[in-house]
Amino acid sequence: MAAASSLPKPLRSLLKRLLGRWVAVRHLEPDPTTLALNPQAITLYVLPRPALSDALLLECLCRRHDLPPATGRYRVAAQRLPAMLALPRPQRRHRRHALHDAIDLVAEHHDLEIQLIPVSIFWGRAPGKRFGMWRLLAADSWPLTGRLRRALSVLVNGRDVEVQFGAPLHLRDLLDDRGTALAERKAARLLRVHFRRVRTRVLGPDLSHRRTLIQGLVASPSVRQAMAEQADIEGRPQARLARRARRYGHEIASNMTYPVLRFLDGVLRRLWNRLYDGVDVRGLERVKVLAGDHTLVYVPCHRSHIDYLLLSYVLYRDGLMPPHIAAGRNLDMPLIGPLLRRGGAFFLRRSFRGNSLYAAVFTEYLHRLLAAGHPLEFFMEGGRSRSGRLLTPRPGMLAMTLRSFHRLAADDDRQRLAFVPVYIGYERILEGSSYQRELRGAGKRKESPLGLLRVLARLRQPFGRVAVNIGEPLLLAPFLDASVPAWRSGEATSRAPWISESLPRLGTELAQRINAAAALNPVNLVALVLLATPYHAIEESLMARQLALLAALQRRCPGGDHASLPEGEPTHWIDHVIGLGMIRRRRHPLGDILTATPEQAELLAWYRNNVLHLFASAGLVAFAFRHEAHHDLTSLQECLGPPWPILARELFLPGDSLHRTLPALLDALTRAELLNADAQGWRRADALEASEQLRLLGRLMQPSLERGYLLLSLLLEVPTGSHDRDGIIERSQQMAERLAMLSGRNAPEFFDRRLFARLIDSLEAEGWIVQREGRLYYATALPEAAQRTRALFDPALRHRLQLVTRD
Known part of the structure; x- marks a missing residue:
């Protein structure tokens, strides 16, 4: 970092003050207090390349967050180590680098500890492009940048800076009997891999120009073969079919641009603050572990049009590259379509049947996205759930992803692709009334800009909070190796046996992982209880007790490995749901009563269905005690055995989950005093309140x-x-x-x-x-x-x- 250290001290101080006033760090990860630094060790900060702006900003951050200073030099014996250094470039290995000196000192002095902290600083979040005006302004595209571009980037992107600290790298851990030269190469290699993974995670791979990409699609062997076959069928010249293929490419391809991403980030931040009380994100660390060296395919549940925007916003806000999103062609409407396309959406028709050329163009486009390592997002249910349940996965996009991965793995068996299941849960959705109309038999309204204006008119209404829960990622290659080992040697045609065998398993597994990450909130908890009553009316005191029971069951015997509970107490949850206008409280001298109108009850069913699966086993066990007051483990397994596989498939639960959790569930119900344990098994409690609570629990199923x-x-x-x-x-x-x-x-x-x-x-x-x-x-x-x-x-x-x- 000779550029920073060679500046006169007054000039460096002036530049730091200017930078401190202008620059706003939008995202800092991780929290500097969690870096687990060794206070006895010398701390050296490593930047991926020498840049004065990065060095000055890092100095400000270290002072602001009470980290070891990034300025000056450490004097050790006769050596002076700079507190900040740039990653050595491979082509300059013949030059002596400060890293070499640091390793020599650690080797010579056995009581000396030196730790390296890699720091990545991104001025703007532009996806890498080799063209356009933003190549000049967005310094953090993949190519290295000059001084003028860096200065322009500080001016343009100074309010949109992201800083990523890496885990400390202890030099003594790298030393062995093979000498310091090998340790230096090892340290440099580890740092280069770290910086490359962070850049891939934050910026994504390089983007091609849309026109160049579409020309490549038309020239690809698979599309040329489809054109030749179509030419034989229609008797048309291939040049005409090539023009048609280009039209398909323009109809499909996204055109992700940094200005639109940055614009959407600002707009959506204001929208969420206006629309929701907060966005709760859980499990994102599972994605960050994989993002540097895996191609990520996000598969969220689909409950609302907001899903498209919400997940991209959350990923961008938390330092991950937004995915390319498969959107229905119905959303490619005036005003909205171009904005979505520049935000990363690519559009597909609802059916490819009868149009082999379109299918070939779309399949090749999807393959090129995955081959380049772009994160991808699609809704495997095909459409939004009008009932609130997770819909049966449709095979289309899953099959194309499998075939593309097979092509990639045939060329390089080290290919890594991970599906990321995402549960998105709302306390209140924008489309509630339209879903109820459609369930009663009304036709689906066509999306239009006018419909968007109608939605904007409802923004003043309360919509509560929204949850984004990341489930357990599914690594595709190990999954296929375990379920259909023949995939590596088989073909990847649509009729290949391993494709038809693996698709249902893959869809079911992803659906189960989405459901396992469901978010319980006050609305769906209240819906579970209130809709279990015959007339949608319940005493408020009983509601509070039943809500506490559901929360206790979820804590002691979780219905999902990554499911979440809301904060607060049942009384607060009730007040919150009343505030959202989802239920009513009727005052009464003997105790307040909570009720729902027929319209409210109809809407609450949608929220209940979001999370009904979390209490399926508890509800089924409680239902078994409705008719028979006493059961032992054997009799319960005998009577619940036949219906459980059907319920598990309906609700996307593991088929063996009841058998595994039944003893723990019976223990939880006994602790809640709904059942009494004896030497022969379990008996329904005689207390009136306990009997009523058990009845309400059983009515869930x-x-x-x-x-x-x-x-x-x-x-x-x-x-x-x-x-x-x-x-x-x-x-x-x-x-x-x-x-x-x-x-x-x-x-x-x-x-x-x-x-x-x-x-x-x-x-x-x-x-x-x-x-x-x-x-x-x-x-x-x-x-x-x-x-x-x-x-x-x-x-x-x-x-x-x-x-x-x-x-």
């Missing part, structure tokens, strides 16, 4: 069990093979709608056609029914399993369901 009961009754009332798939789904939906009307439920999601379709799929997956020539045939084990499941229902409830199924 009652709608799912009733749907299964209706479907099985239809299947088994006639000889096997009498029903076709669509017919029994239609009939089951009608019976569920009839049951909802007779029982006073105002819940269109209860008779959602997709739930019965998923039930049929689950029965097929379990081998209880098979489909031949369009007819459904049930196995001999199904009547026995149905009989054991019916034993869960008390006679009164069983009688009511039989009345509904009667013609």
Whole structure:
């Protein structure tokens, strides 16, 4: 850092004061107090390249955060070590570097400790580009920068600076019997790898010009082959088809630009502050560990249009490169589409069927994004969930990602790709009323700029908090090695056996990991309790006790490995939900009562379904004690065994989770005094309050069990093979709608056609029914399993369901 040290002291002080007044560090990671520095060691700061602006800013930061000084020199024996140095360049190894002196001193003096702190400073967050005006202004693109560009960057990007401190590197740990020269090379290599990983994580890989990228797509072998095949079919010249392929490329490709990213960061920061009380992010450290050397594919649940913006904002804010986002072509509308495209969105049609050329262009574009290492984001559910449940993963984007990874791994078996499951949970969503209209049968409204204006008009309403929980990342190569080892030697065509075998497993595994990171909040907790009451009314004191019970169950026997609970107490949660206008409090001399109007109850069902899976096993166990007051472990496993695999598939839970957690769950219910343990097993508590709480807990699973009961009754009332798939789904939906009307439920999601379709799929997956020539045939084990499941229902409830199924 000769440039900084050679400046006259008055000039350096003046520049530091100017820099301190102008520069704003937007993101500093990690907190300097967590660096775990050795106070007895000499601390040397290492920058990736010599830059006066970086050196002066680092000096200011060290003084501001009470870190060891980054100025001056340490005198050790006859040597003087600079407190700040730049990473030695490989082409200048013949020159003696301060790092060499430091290692020599550590080798000579056994009581001397020297620690290196790598520091990365980014002036702006421009993705690397080799073109355009921002190459001049955004200094932290991949190429090194000159003094003029650095000065311009400080002026332009001084309010958008990010600083990343690395973990201390202790030089003594690098020394061994092979000498100091090897230790120096090892230290330089470790520092270079660290700086490269940090730059990749923050800036992403180099971006090509959009026009160049599209020309490359059209010239690729796969697209040229598709053009040749299309030319033979249509009898058109290939030049005309090449123009069509270029149009497809322009229709698809994103055009991520730094000015728009920076603009969106400012706009979205104001929007979230206006719209929400806060954004809670958990688990992002799991992504940062992988971001430097893995291609990341984010797979969030899809609940709202806000999902597109929220995840990119969170990643950008916390020092990660925003992903390229697969968006529906319906969002490529005037004003909105160009802005999304420059923010990283690329657009795809809802179906590729019948257009092989478009499919080839899109597949090649996706492959090039992944081959370059760009982070990617897509919603594997295909669309937003109108019921609040996680939808069945669709194979399209997952299959294209698998095929692209196979191509990359064939060239380099060290390729690393990780899926990052993300749960996004809202206390109140913008689209609530439109979802309810669509569940009642209304058509989906087409997105338009006018619809955006209608949304903006509601920004003054309270929307509470929003949670972004990162689940456990899935490393693709180890997953494929364990589930379908033949993938390495197989082909990557759409009909390859390993593709068709791995897709359902991959989709289910990712869905389970999303659900395992669900966020409980006051709204969905209150919805779980209130909707379990017959008339959507409950005493406030009982609500508080039941909320405390759900929180205790989640702490003692978590429904998800990375699930989260809200802060505060149940009484605060109730007040918060009332403040959001989701429920009402009715004052009464004998105790306040909480109620929900039919419209509120219908909307609360959406929030309940977000997290219902977290209490599926607890609800099922509680339901088992509704009819039978006493159970031992064997009888519980016998009666819960048949329905659990179906419920687990419906709610995307591991199939063995009930068996693994049942003893701990029974212990948690005993601690909560809802069950009493004795030598023979467990007995339902006699206390009135405990009995009521257990009943409310059991009613969480009652709608799912009733749907299964209706479907099985239809299947088994006639000889096997009498029903076709669509017919029994239609009939089951009608019976569920009839049951909802007779029982006073105002819940269109209860008779959602997709739930019965998923039930049929689950029965097929379990081998209880098979489909031949369009007819459904049930196995001999199904009547026995149905009989054991019916034993869960008390006679009164069983009688009511039989009345509904009667013609």
